[in-house]
Amino acid sequence: MKNIIFNNFFLKILSLCLAIFSWFYINNEINQSKKKEKITLVWNRELDLEIKELPVRPNIKGSPPSGYTFVESKLTVNPPFCKVVGKKIILDSIEYVETEPIDLKKFTKTTTVKTSLRPIPNLVITEGEVELTIPIEKARR
Numbered sequence: 001m002k003n004i005i006f007n008n009f010f011l012k013i014l015s016l017c018l019a020i021f022s023w024f025y026i027n028n029e030i031n032q033s034k035k036k037e038k039i040t041l042v043w044n045r046e047l048d049l050e051i052k053e054l055p056v057r058p059n060i061k062g063s064p065p066s067g068y069t070f071v072e073s074k075l076t077v078n079p080p081f082c083k084v085v086g087k088k089i090i091l092d093s094i095e096y097v098e099t100e101p102i103d104l105k106k107f108t109k110t111t112t113v114k115t116s117l118r119p120i121p122n123l124v125i126t127e128g129e130v131e132l133t134i135p136i137e138k139a140r141r
Contacts, residue, residue, distance in 0.1 A: 050088045053081045056130050057096040062103045064136050070104055074135035086123035097125060107136045
């Protein structure tokens with residue numbers, strides 16, 4: 001029995017150390033391969049985009065309180081135009097850019113308000129906001 005254990009003792013210890021080292025090495029490799037990596041893809045691709053200058057159309061809803069009127073002919077938009085970027089086929093189908101809705105119920109005098117432009121699918125509008133001067137006058141009796 002003693003012969004089985006101590007016969008080639010150095011080789012047995014060496015093979016045990018080699019087995020333990022191999023187990024740690026392989027286990028470490030497997031754990032590293034499970035880590036997720038963030039991959040960023042970059043495409044150098046030319047896009048066929050155009051820029052078109054379109055008029056801004058105010059989206060006015062409702063009417064002022066009784067006793068007041070909205071004078072549409074004096075309504076001003078600043079800037080009156082905005083640049084829109086996108087594919088030509090989409091730009092050709094768009095005639096104007098509309099503002100977010102503005103309800104006149106709360107206005108009793110001429111007021112200047114800043115409002116956003118309504119997004120258009122698949123297009124980029126370069127201006128974020130426009131300034132509207134909404135003329136409200138007392139109604140004539």
